[in-house]
Structures are given as structure tokens and as C-alpha cells.
Amino acid sequence: MTSAIPILFTIALFAAIIVFHEFGHFVAAKLAGIPVYEFALGFGRPVLLSFRFRETRYSLRPFPIGGYVRIAGMEPEEDVPNGFDKKPIPSRLAVIGAGAGMNFVLAIILFWVMGLVFGRVVGHTTEVRRVAPGDPAAVAGIRPGDVLVFARPVPVGKPVPAVQPVSSRPREMSLEALRGVISGRPDMPISLVVKRSGKYLAFHLVPRAEEQQDLKELPSGKSRLITRTVGLIGVVFADVTKPQSFLESVGAGFVDVYVTTRTLIVVLVKTVIGQLPAAVGGPVQIGQIMTQAFEIGWRQFLFWSALISINIGVLNLLPVPALDGSRLVFIMVEGVRRRPIDRRKEAIVHLIGFALLVLLLVVVTFKDIMDLVAKHF
Secondary structure (H helix, E strand, O other), rough: OOHHHHHHHHHHHHHHHHHHHHHHHHHHHHHHHOOOOEEEEOOOOOOOOOEEOOOOOEEEEEEEEEEEEEEEOOOOOOOOOOOOOHHHHHHHHHHHHHHHHHHHHHHHHHHHHHHHOOEEEEEEEEEEEOOOOOHHHHHHHOOOHHHHHHHEOOOOOOOOOEEEOOOOOOOOOOOHHHHHHHHHHOOOOOOEEEEEOOOEEHHHHHHHEEEEEEEEEEOOOOEEEEEEEEEEEOOEEEEEOOOOOOOHHHHHHHHHHHHHHHHHHHHHHHHHHEEEOOOOHHHHHHHHHHHHHHHHOHHHHHHHHHHHHHHHHHOOOOOOHHHHHHHHHHHHHHHHHHOOOOOOHHHHHHHHHHHHHHHHHHHHHHHHHHHHHHHHH
16 A cells, blocks of 8 residues: 555545535535535636536636635625625524534444444553564564563563574463563564464564653643653554444444543643643644544544544634634624624634634644654654
């Protein structure tokens, strides 16, 4: 499999999430009787393909990262009899909120597909499902299908063969105990006993060191990120799954989206009030995560796809200028004041917010690239 394939699937994922978001606005506008000028897949010019059905132009554009919808009456200079700005406040709230709503719907669908196709994960085994190329396990000769049985530290400097057969059956360790030995020996040798085709083999390898960040609760009630160095050998363990019926998968999808959304909101609130440090990642970091998830398997890719869709839905509802959340706030303020807000002033606020969001995106992307360069070089 070439490295371009997971990248293409990641791009397709972002496009699908954005198209789902815009489709929510589109459907809600249509249901409210608001004319929609255009529904576009992709951005830029020239227009590759387009056709008109009633008042809406449907177009395909060259850059396939998402899409957009043009709804009548949303621009300050527009004066359309049945436009967005002429509709009752509940209708406008529904049109704006439907975008984020579709992100949650997409996440429910993804969780449902995961449960229906793969079953629900209820645990993990010590069987190796995947070995990362170039990592210590692959270099030592550990293969997918091997079952990790035992691990122990090896004194530094002690000469040991790379692999040797084991005559007697070793004491079997739990997955947690195995991980404890591996993670506790960064850049230090260990011996791993695996079961392969009914035989036991001992592999000697050195886990690579990697820095990981964990949250630590402080006595004050706040949390802070601590960095620790752990050992990794580059294996993914097989899941223990439980089959799910159609209805069980649908129900579990709703529960998973609810739990994930609640957790994300709690994290955002704690970050704003200073109980958690801010941790921001951009497209580069997300692309790395999705590429690794795709290499592990479809379940992992779909899982992260659902999480990203939920994140985009929640973030879009934040009251930040240029995001849907700020538009909702403007509409609700208009309802409280009982008179329209100057649309030109509102447009300026959204424009400034958009510029700041683009600047933030540039800064975060630059940071992600620098972190990536530092990690590999």
C-alpha cells in the first residue's frame, strides 16, 4: 500500500465532513422556504460541472476540500423578499445550527457502521495484529499473529542473541503487565517471549524512546500536562469484539456521540477557566493521526473520523466570530432586542473573526510542521 492512499482517504474524509455540514444548512434553508443560490462540491475556478434545478445551481469545483452553500439573504447588500434575513428567528436558528447538527449525524452514522461491521470492542488480547515497519518489533522479527507471552528487562551491556527458542512454557503475563515492562524500558534492552505456531521464541530488542504527555491532577483542582519518556516497540494488539445487531449499533452510536460530545465540552470549559492547559493541533497533526489510523485498520480510521466530525460540530457552535456559534448569538441578541442588528456591522465582525481564525490556523500549522521536523530529524 502506498503512502498516498491514506492521505487521499484523509482528504476525502475532510471533504465529506464539510459537505455534510453544508448539506445541513442547505436542507434547513430549503425546508424554511429560503432560496438557495448554489450548492458546491469543492472550491475554486473553473467550474468543472454544473446544472440548475429550480432556483439552485449545483456545481463541482476543482479543489475537493469540502464545499459551500450560498443562501439568499445572508449578505448585507441583499434584499430578497423570502431571504434568510426575512425569516422568523426560530427558522434562522435552525438554518445556522443545522450545519453542526449534521456533523453529529455523520458521527452517529460512523459509529453505527463500526458497530454493525466490526462489533463493539470489549477488550484487547496479547496477540499482535500489526507491526509498524522500522520499529523495534519489526526489526527484531516479531510478526502479526504472534502472541506476546512474557517480558522481562535485560541488564544493559549483557550480550544476548537476537532470537532464540524457549524450551519450556513461560509464565503468561497480562497485557497491562507486558505494557508496563515495555513502556518502562525506553532505550534499554528487554526480552520478549512470543508464541508462534505452537512454539515459544524469545526476542531481544530495545524499545525506542518517545515523549508522551499526560494530565496530572494538582491539589488545587487544576490539571497540568506532564511529559514523560516511555518505551515503544511498534505493535498494535488485536481487539476482543462483541457482535452487535442493527438496533444495538444505532443505539450505541447515539450513546457514543453523546459521551464524546459531553467530554469535549467539559475539556473546553476546563481549558477556558484554566484548569487544563491549552492543547491545539492543526491540519498537519490531524493528517498524521488519520494516516496512522488508516494504517492500523478501518475501525480505527472510522473511529477517528467520528471524533473529528464531533469536534468540528462542537467548535462550530462556539460563539467565535465567523463561526456558526457567533451567528446564532447575533440572531438571539436580535430576538432579545426585538429589532434587527446592522448587517454591515455584523459582517465586519465576522470578517475580522475569519482573518484571526486564518492567522491561528497558519500559526498552528507552522507549529505542527516544526514538531514533525524535530521528531524525524
